[in-house]
Amino acid sequence: MISFLDLKKINQRYEVTFQEKLKTVMDKGWYVLGEEVETFERSFADYCGSKYCVGVANGLDAITLSFLGYIETGVLQKGDEIIVPANTYIASILGIIHAGLVPVLVEPLISTYNIDPAKIEEKISEKTKGILIVHLYGQLADMDSIMELGYKYDLLIVEDAAQGHGLPFKGSHTRTFSFYPGKNLGALGDGGAVVTNDEKLAKVLQRLRNYGSDIKYYNESIGFNSRLDELQTAFLNVKLADLNTDNEKRRSIAKRYITEIRNEKIVLPEWDFSQNHVFHLFVIRSKNREELQEYLTQNGIQTLIHYPVPPHKQKALPEWNNLSFPITEQIHAEVLSLPMSPVLTGEEVDFVIETLNRY
Numbered sequence: 001m002i003s004f005l006d007l008k009k010i011n012q013r014y015e016v017t018f019q020e021k022l023k024t025v026m027d028k029g030w031y032v033l034g035e036e037v038e039t040f041e042r043s044f045a046d047y048c049g050s051k052y053c054v055g056v057a058n059g060l061d062a063i064t065l066s067f068l069g070y071i072e073t074g075v076l077q078k079g080d081e082i083i084v085p086a087n088t089y090i091a092s093i094l095g096i097i098h099a100g101l102v103p104v105l106v107e108p109l110i111s112t113y114n115i116d117p118a119k120i121e122e123k124i125s126e127k128t129k130g131i132l133i134v135h136l137y138g139q140l141a142d143m144d145s146i147m148e149l150g151y152k153y154d155l156l157i158v159e160d161a162a163q164g165h166g167l168p169f170k171g172s173h174t175r176t177f178s179f180y181p182g183k184n185l186g187a188l189g190d191g192g193a194v195v196t197n198d199e200k201l202a203k204v205l206q207r208l209r210n211y212g213s214d215i216k217y218y219n220e221s222i223g224f225n226s227r228l229d230e231l232q233t234a235f236l237n238v239k240l241a242d243l244n245t246d247n248e249k250r251r252s253i254a255k256r257y258i259t260e261i262r263n264e265k266i267v268l269p270e271w272d273f274s275q276n277h278v279f280h281l282f283v284i285r286s287k288n289r290e291e292l293q294e295y296l297t298q299n300g301i302q303t304l305i306h307y308p309v310p311p312h313k314q315k316a317l318p319e320w321n322n323l324s325f326p327i328t329e330q331i332h333a334e335v336l337s338l339p340m341s342p343v344l345t346g347e348e349v350d351f352v353i354e355t356l357n358r359y
């Protein structure tokens with residue numbers, strides 16, 4: 001069986017180093033917001049080409065707290081509208097809602113599955129104060145067009161980069177990350193971070209994640225407990241060093257899939273072989289998705305669907321259930337994610353390609 005994502009194999013590469021890291025943390029006896037978090041925040045800010053990184057508990061909190069931070073610094077107000085792709089994982093939308101802001105959905109391009117910049121402008125109202133960009137499946141959204149709209153309408157641009165560790169930076173205000181185990185940079189549990197050049201925002205986030213407190217037992221705002229875990233961060237410090245080579249491996253597998261899969265019943269991702277994709281997922285489309293998935297399962301190839309139900313059709317958001325986003329709905333009905341990871345072997349890739357070409 002070729003697994004969709006062999007997390008065990010990914011992390012077994014680090015078994016010895018992780019044991020040493022555990023010992024280091026135990027020898028220090030400091031478990032929350034210690035040197036590992038400090039080191040990671042510096043390294044990850046550098047890696048992202050940004051001044052500040054604030055570790056938080058997970059990717060959803062990274063989105064929610066960023067927006068709450070902008071409310072606290074007066075950039076946003078409760079009730080402001082934030083444009084967000086209709087075609088995203090629900091966390092992007094929940095982060096906006098949890099911060100007391102109003103998500104406004106925009107259709108994606110069928111070619112990239114990312115937000116269609118040409119459809120953003122018609123959704124901009126007086127209440128629109130920002131855009132939350134999502135680099136779905138690891139592909140950079142059309143940031144040049146989006147940044148231009150941002151300047152034109154004076155909008156806050158936040159990137160939900162939970163699927164895009166290592167993508168080029170195009171000058172947004174803030175990027176949010178998740179270190180959930182399955183992400184391109186994943187811990188052995190939950191984790192997240194906000195990366196920004198905005199010193200004021202970074203300071204507010206350091207408070208918000210830690211009970212609204214700068215000095216222990218003195219609380220300046222109504223904060224949260226959303227700290228990036230010290231031990232998880234110790235593991236992230238090890239894995240960060242390999243992120244670029246891991247992304248490069250994902251790209252080389254994607255290149256093989258794209259050039260060698262030949263089947264009229266399958267739509268492959270559009271990618272120009274540049275650095276603008278980190279292939280968090282390799283997603284194909286088929287009109288007979290269920291049949292294709294069953295065929296691959298029969299042949300010992302595990303696949304997943306990202307995602308089966310779009311946010312506006314979820315029971316959690318009943319006020320949106322009657323809205324129509326045909327491109328988003330088509331994507332959700334047709335997509336299938338093939339095995340993709342830095343530990344997939346050449347033989348496994350051969351087999352996936354051959355099997356799909358026989359379908």
Ligand SMILES: *Cc1c(COP(=O)(O)O)cnc(C)c1O
Pocket residue numbers: 058059060061088089091092134160162163178179180190191192
């Ligand atoms: C994974 C993910 C998140 C949320 O991250 P968690 O760490 O699971 O909270 C947010 N947005 C997108 C696009 C994601 O893929």
